[in-house]
Amino acid sequence: MPEAPEVQTVLSTLETQIKDLEILSCQVLYNKIVSYPDSIRFCEEIQGQHFRNFRRLGKYLIFELDDLDLIVHLRMEGKFYLFDQPKTDKHIHVQFFLSDGRVMCYHDTRKFGRMQLYAHRQDPFQHPCFEHIGKDVLDPEFNSEYLYAKIHKCKKNLKSCLLDQSIVAGIGNIYADEICFSALLDPRSRANRISKKDCENIVFHTKRIMKGAMKAGGTTIRSYTSSLGVTGLFQLKLKVHSRKGELCPVCQAPIKKITVSQRGTYLCPNCQKRK
């Protein structure tokens, strides 16, 4: 389940591999992956374009081509692989045939990922599909004043706010738990009870954890061989997520698993205070 750090890792790795290559042709094997335009126009229009620039907003990958912007969301299990020859696999839904003879395959077991293709914009973040996307986790404008302004009147719980991409873009279920743990806050805390000081803590730890994870992802890249399916090594550093029953690294209390807003949520019931 790629969050901002994994998306950044995938993007950075692809940049080293396919920058300035031409898309000779494209094949869509499962139509619903392409949400705009339809898959026929998608293939027609992308043909002959080159991968020029590689950008990220939250969990979205943005490939700037010559005249178009290709926007991809991997959702839970989307991955890109590069092969020397076309490959048959029931989970490969889109294939890009590249000018160096390789094939970039989009692989997604659950078919949740989506691709969109729009006319290129000078600032790709201005595309209408990003209208409801908040500041990226690493954007300097994502700061404690911004976060406090966004959530201090909000009645839902803290974790829902962290997962809400219109507030801050790039946090998923795993890092939301890690951020709450580091900020010593119970994810069930009501957002309107979160203080400015708490927001400072949340923003600080969000950026720290995201940057650390990106660095760990960067380590993974060096072991890159023939294909790309970057998952990252950051899971080794997780303090609470998926650690039900294990001991809290700070106070040794057992980590609990609960459900918050329909999401599996891990926390230390001793360290994290409910507000």
Next chain:
DNA sequence: TTTTTTTCCTGACAGC
């Protein structure tokens, strides 16, 4: 308007 629930999809796993 804001918040919650449902939907999409398949593999992994539990229980029989």
Next chain:
DNA sequence: TGCTGTCAGGAAAAAA
């Protein structure tokens, strides 16, 4: 072994 049922998850759409 093979079947059935449940769960996981991001975000859009629908419902509350």
